[in-house]
Amino acid sequence: MDEEVEKITSKDVIEKGEGGEVENLSLRKRMIIVRHSSTNRDPTPEHNIVEDIQKPGDVRSPPETKDGDEGGQLLELSRLVWEECKKSSWWEKHGADWAIIGLAMCTVPAGFVCLGSSSLFLFMLGIIILGLGNSVITVKGSHLASHRSLCQSTELGRIWATFFIEVCSWLPVPCGEKGHVKQHHGHTNVIGLGDSSVWKAPYLSCAVYMFLAPLALPVLTLLVGLRYMMQMPLSKALCSLFFISLGLLGHCWLLARISGLGVGSAIGCMFLSRSMMAIPFIHVNIFQHIGLPMFSPTQRPRRLELITHSVLNLPRNLILDWTFGHTLISCHVEHHLFPMLSDHMCLKVKPMVSSFLRTHNLPYQEDTYMSRLQLFLSNYNELMVQAPPITQLVDLR
Template identity: 55%
Template sequence: MMELTRMVQGEVSRSSWWERRGIDCAILTAAFAALPAAFLLLASSQALLFALGVLVMGTAHAIITIKGTHLASHGAISESQAWGEFWAVFFIEVCGSFTARAGVHAHVKMHHAHTNVIGLGDSSTWRLPFLPRTVYLFLAPLAVPIITPLVALGQLRGQSLALALRTVLMVSLGLYSQFWLLIQVSGFQSPARALLCMLLCRALYSLPYIHVNIFQHIGLPMFSPTRRPKRIYQMTHGVLNLPRNPLLDWTFGHSLISCHVEHHLFPFLSDHMCLKVKPLVSRYLREKKLPYQEDSYLSRLCLFFHKYQELMVYAPPITELVGVQ
């Protein structure tokens, strides 16, 4: 692991700021820049333009709340610790409707530290064994925008009053801002229709989000808390890459799609840097006869559909919630 780390750090040191952080910051900026057009399109009475508005807003929302929250949880947006904390609160709480402290703890300190360790941290935010497989895979994820803030409220137990109050205010600010803009800019006369439009836009990428969430770890080797292997073996055996996907790679981020192995080995890297070191990492692992696991989206979906009971119902219990994939 130290040998590979030196090679990756050398590649990072030779890279410009634009490669290390700039490209991902530009993608996030573009998502925010697209929001005014989305609100104006949603004001249209023409079905095609309205649908385009939903697509633009849903895509921008996914970039901000999935790619943005993921980068922010790892402090990969800024080299400054203070700015890193600010961006974590902004992306996770204001934009993502979750609590930053619980999200960072669950994702960075549990999921990354204990990947596929039984009882500690797999990647399943979404494990509801009482649901039939069709409902679980294709219908229930649409409720993620509603469930997320409710789960966030549950995570506030045991936190300080100031921290809980901040989270409630930030989450409320994010939700109300979108609602207010739909009323004022998009011209929704009915609050119920505005809320329905919010749900539609926020749920647009919920299915692939949940699918990606479970595809890349569940069904792979799991480890005992008392007999876990060295880090490089844990991550290469317990993490899987999906192929490059023009839509999901840029919307969710390379580190969640085609560079998930690289991300788990080097979680401090931005999405673009994960993509840049991917050839180096894959070549090194193969030279050392270590697994470099890859599978297609369709193949994993078929696997989970046909082995739902084995993988999702009777799988070893994981007690820690993972709030940010």
């Protein structure tokens, strides 16, 4: 269910390729998948696979569906977003996000130069510049690359995923995609599958977890990546190890070459800059799912209901929107409904999605950063230590 049902909201809105072709599955066949998945609670995706027989150039909008059918509502919303994407320019689909990533990359040399200064102010400025730039590249870039949202080409998408996830973020591509794309997106807030438990550390106190432990995230990411590589086939593991080593050693070499730092100082500055935005990164990841309804793998609601009840948007924030991307901040609901849309496109369809959900009496959940922080500080034991209760959707109405 996780992969096939997601196709209805992700691949239906892929932009037209060269020559006017659309690289997606047959919408009519995926409608059958969604309707079948709405009644079949078996989370195993193999039960819901329908062979695609669509030919290149077979461009059509989603079929008309009956009101009140949850699968039909999902198809209708997908049709609206598909039409919006169809008339959007390359800049709106990819260019705006590439401009932000490119700007972040251009600021990195300035950060290296500042680190080489004897002035404490310039040194701290260098850490800030590298910290913000690193967040754009490793969070925004890696997140979009994992969903293949940076470009249309499949092959080029794999290259960008390797660059942003392995070279820049020190994590094997299969590790990031399995945990985030397949499990978290395929089974959002379904206990044991995509319930955000990866972010929980019940043996830590509230203050330590919320404000100290995130600073170790760069080191933990590297350790998690190395551990995952031990379970990969040897050839793929060596390939990932090569690119991760290239990124890590390359970062140290640039610090030593441009900033004039010694090996120890270069390593320290590298991890210091990479941990600068770690605290809000952890906060964002737990704020938007934990504390919302959790569901059983065998009695999960239909996809549109599951997403609207278990995903929350935070308000727009200039720093977080630029460093993490709209899909992780103010357009998280839109991102879970249409995971292959870029940050800018999610922001563009946000008014349409929110209006559609409210018109159909579905929740469109939003809350402020400070409100969620207060909730977690007050209820840390209940939310982050104890097992979350399973919620029956009927009780929410």
